[in-house]
Amino acid sequence: MNTQRWHGHATARVAALIGCTALVLTVTGTSAQAQPRDLGRQTLTAGDGWASDGIGTTGGAAADAAHVYTVTSWAEFKAALADGGTAPKIIKVKGTIDANADGCDSFAADGYDFAAYLEKYSPENWGYDTNLDAEPADSPEGLRRTSAANQDTAIKAFVPANTTIVGIGEDAGFKGASLQIKAVDNVIIRNLAFESPLDCFPQWDPTDGDTGNWNSEYDSAVVYGATHIWLDHNTFTDGDHPDSTLPTYYGRIFEQHDGELDIVKGADYVTASWNVFADHDKTILIGNSDSASTAAVDRGHLKVTFHHNLFTGLVERAPRVRFGQVDSYNNHFVADSTYSYSFGIGMESQLVAEYNAFTLPDGISAAKVLKKWKEAPLTAADNYVNGTATDLIAVHNAEIPAETLQSGAGWTPTLRTKVDPPKAVPRIVDHGAGAGKIC
Numbered sequence: 001m002n003t004q005r006w007h008g009h010a011t012a013r014v015a016a017l018i019g020c021t022a023l024v025l026t027v028t029g030t031s032a033q034a035q036p037r038d039l040g041r042q043t044l045t046a047g048d049g050w051a052s053d054g055i056g057t058t059g060g061a062a063a064d065a066a067h068v069y070t071v072t073s074w075a076e077f078k079a080a081l082a083d084g085g086t087a088p089k090i091i092k093v094k095g096t097i098d099a100n101a102d103g104c105d106s107f108a109a110d111g112y113d114f115a116a117y118l119e120k121y122s123p124e125n126w127g128y129d130t131n132l133d134a135e136p137a138d139s140p141e142g143l144r145r146t147s148a149a150n151q152d153t154a155i156k157a158f159v160p161a162n163t164t165i166v167g168i169g170e171d172a173g174f175k176g177a178s179l180q181i182k183a184v185d186n187v188i189i190r191n192l193a194f195e196s197p198l199d200c201f202p203q204w205d206p207t208d209g210d211t212g213n214w215n216s217e218y219d220s221a222v223v224y225g226a227t228h229i230w231l232d233h234n235t236f237t238d239g240d241h242p243d244s245t246l247p248t249y250y251g252r253i254f255e256q257h258d259g260e261l262d263i264v265k266g267a268d269y270v271t272a273s274w275n276v277f278a279d280h281d282k283t284i285l286i287g288n289s290d291s292a293s294t295a296a297v298d299r300g301h302l303k304v305t306f307h308h309n310l311f312t313g314l315v316e317r318a319p320r321v322r323f324g325q326v327d328s329y330n331n332h333f334v335a336d337s338t339y340s341y342s343f344g345i346g347m348e349s350q351l352v353a354e355y356n357a358f359t360l361p362d363g364i365s366a367a368k369v370l371k372k373w374k375e376a377p378l379t380a381a382d383n384y385v386n387g388t389a390t391d392l393i394a395v396h397n398a399e400i401p402a403e404t405l406q407s408g409a410g411w412t413p414t415l416r417t418k419v420d421p422p423k424a425v426p427r428i429v430d431h432g433a434g435a436g437k438i439c
Contacts, residue, residue: 049305287322320344
């Protein structure tokens with residue numbers, strides 16, 4: 001595992017792991033005293049991915065006592081975020097905090113009626129030629145927009161610069177919340193379990209595809225124009241609301257999930273290490289559009305490292321990349337029958353995917369690991385599929401010649417900690433990744 005930078009007195013120290021509790025043994029002479037380490041004071045190790053570039057990532061490690069908080073409710077959490085501006089702060093999350101504890105009905109606008117919505121905009125009554133953007137405020141769609149805005153205000157939490165948010169214990173985390181790391185620098189998120197927020201009011205778009213689609217909002221975490229962000233030992237899942245439990249309307253799944261993590265709008269210098277991303281469809285998006293306006297913001301940015309993460313039970317986007325120099329090494333990808341692809345090769349992406357392990361079931365070809373969206377060369381070396389060294393680009397090109405990929409991302413990652421042999425990655429990552437492993 002990657003070593004962490006520990007801070008404290010200039011005495012000899014050694015770590016002992018008891019359950020999920022890491023202790024620091026401070027040795028003075030012949031005596032030793034066990035002390036819990038303070039996760040809130042830890043910083044990203046030098047050389048640990050893109051987030052260590054330049055000034056590095058320290059989060060709120062320098063916080064004074066007045067800016068260290070322990071929170072157990074959504075209201076306390078949002079109050080702690082707002083207190084003290086951008087002064088370094090440490091927020092310790094205890095237990096599971098539900099941002100939607102009062103349920104979806106608490107956000108609904110007066111007069112909103114989902115049955116009336118379904119009746120008015122059914123394909124039989126509305127057709128597929130016109131979207132709902134021009135619907136007035138007092139229409140079912142207008143009331144849906146108001147209800148959605150209420151939820152948006154309630155469940156989003158904006159993280160200021162120089163902040164560390166860390167879970168305390170084995171069961172700390174958030175349900176129904178969307179952390180917004182937007183246009184700030186120097187943030188650390190660790191040891192937290194995120195259950196994907198449910199969009200209570202998805203929008204029907206009859207013009208999306210041949211037969212329309214339900215579109216939803218809210219990612220568990222959004223890195224938007226932010227820099228020096230470290231996400232470590234977190235778990236992202238759909239929890240009690242997997243897609244398999246969602247209903248169908250108009251012949252389309254009533255999609256209430258967006259992504260688990262988005263890194264967009266010129267965000268830069270991000271390291272995601274030792275996380276679990278599980279049981280989700282569209283998981284991680286890096287760069288959210290091919291448009292010229294987006295390119296002007298994203299080009300030259302979106303530098304992200306993924307290492308020692310477990311991706312399991314996912315459909316796609318682990319991640320899908322546009323523009324960014326993305327380094328993915330020593331990750332374990334475990335697929336099931338719903339699998340579509342892992343790496344999405346998008347507009348001007350420069351992906352390096354090395355020393356990863358893939359566990360694919362019978363009937364799922366290694367050719368599906370890569371998905372070509374745009375012409376963009378990548379580097380994919382020393383990867384193993386089901387324990388066998390596999391040239392992912394060669395396998396893809398042989399089986400899907402209509403989407404031939406070019407080799408050579410044009411850059412070589414240097415910001416890496418210890419690189420483990422890919423055959424050992426499943427054992428190492430499955431044992432060490434996720435929330436509750438460093439509490």
